[in-house]
Amino acid sequence: MTSMDQLRIGIVGAGIMGRANALSLSAVAGVEVTACTSRSADGAGRLADEIQERGAPRPAIRPDLDALLRDDQVDAVVLTTPDHLHGEMMVRAADAGKHILVEKPLTTSVAEADAAVAAVRRNGVVAMCLFNxxxxxxxxxxxxxxxxxxxxxxxxxxxxxxxxxxxxxxxxxxxxxxxxxxxxxxxxxxxxxxxxxxxxxxxxxxxxxxxxxxxxxxxxxxxxxxxxxxxxxxxxxxxxxxxxxxxxxxxxxxxxxxxxxxxxxxxxxxxxxxxxxxxxxxxxxxxxxxxGIPAGAYADAIAHWISCCRTGAQPLITIxxxxxxxxxxxxxxxxxxxxxxxxxxxxxxxxxx
Known part of the structure; x- marks a missing residue:
């Protein structure tokens, strides 16, 4: 992926942090949220509507993480699910070749963290935990x-x-x-x-x-x-x-x-x-x-991760x-x-x- 390529994002989770990520991502040139999924189809639909209301194309609603990971219009995933769900989702995303931004904490067990780190390094994807x-x-x-x-x-x-x-x-x-x-x-x-x-x-x-x-x-x-x-x-x-x-x-x-x-x-x-x-x-x-433009440490951290996805650079916060x-x-x-x-x-x- 070159620095000029568009980065297509799939958002997993449509709660407070899913919406916060969508808001920050919507302000970055060359970035598009192309898909989203959530435990609640209604929640994913509302998130897609909010993204469209900001003037961006409406992302596709996927029924689950696996369907989102199979989407060839998704280059990277943003995981905004509850703490205890992060680990296994990161492994699946890395094995699908998707770059990863995950809300903190990385995982709630060392075993899951080790599996996630191994999957990220094995597949050569960019991954960062959002310690903004x-x-x-x-x-x-x-x-x-x-x-x-x-x-x-x-x-x-x-x-x-x-x-x-x-x-x-x-x-x-x-x-x-x-x-x-x-x-x-x-x-x-x-x-x-x-x-x-x-x-x-x-x-x-x-x-x-x-x-x-x-x-x-x-x-x-x-x-x-x-x-x-x-x-x-x-x-x-x-x-x-x-x-x-x-x-x-x-x-x-x-x-x-x-x-x-x-x-x-x-x-x-x-x-x-x-x-x-x-x-x-x-x-x-x-x-x-x-x-009218999302700003602050949260947006700056996301922009840094996006830059790393485009260039392959190591994020400031290593996995x-x-x-x-x-x-x-x-x-x-x-x-x-x-x-x-x-x-x-x-x-x-x-x-x-």
């Missing part, structure tokens, strides 16, 4: 700044959601945890900022509020992580904030290095809005529409590094179950970054 935080300007700047601040010593990353997310936004919250859903972003980000990999974890979880609502998943998880060069980090995730909180996501990252400190607070993103019914901080760094995020999280959930520290070193690929 690396394209947030402040985070990218922090990566550069930390290169001059000596060895990292301690990091803290908090990503907490309002209870709307597990009770209303996700129908499958009981098939994942707040750590898979939220800390996956932070583990990728902090490991990139520290230029290192987690070697050992100890994690704890708290159940209660969500179980009382019939959703069997932890309210909160904390992961204590040791990195291979000696830095330590805490990854906090929770999703029981009251819906009155002014943002759906409360996000904060800090890194203390030997020669300086970097702090990144994303609770406010420059805009504050007060209305009669509440006070809020609208989010705009990840996704926004500016002068191996995303596999290692899965390894850290699997180790953390094992630690929760056993109440013991878990060594990640045997699971993570030391060559990934």
């Amino acid at each position: 935080h690396r394209w947030v300007p402040a985070y990218a700047q922090a990566h550069e700044l930390l290169a001059g601040l000596g060895e990292p010593a301690v990091a803290y990353a908090r990503k907490d959601d309002t209870i709307f997310v597990p009770t209303e936004m996700l129908s499958w919250a009981d098939r994942t945890t707040c750590a898979w859903f939220l800390s996956s972003h932070d583990i990728d980000l902090v490991s990139w900022l520290l230029r290192d990999q987690v070697s050992r974890v100890y994690a704890t979880a708290r159940w209660g509020k969500l179980r009382s609502l019939g959703i069997d998943t932890p309210d909160a998880i904390q992961i204590q992580a040791e990195y291979s060069r000696g830095a330590v980090a805490t990854f906090e995730s929770a999703w029981i904030y009251p819906n009155t909180f002014p943002t759906m996501v409360d996000s904060y990252v800090s890194v203390v290095a030997e020669d300086g400190v970097v702090q990144l607070d994303r609770q406010k993103e420059s805009v504050v809005v007060a209305r009669e019914d509440g006070y809020s901080y609208p989010r705009n760094m990840l996704q926004r529409v500016m002068h 191996e590094s995303s596999r290692n995020v899965t390894a850290v999280l699997e180790a953390a959930h094992t630690s929760i179950a056993t109440r013991q520290p878990v060594d990640v070193s045997m699971l993570a690929d030391p060559g990934a970054r």
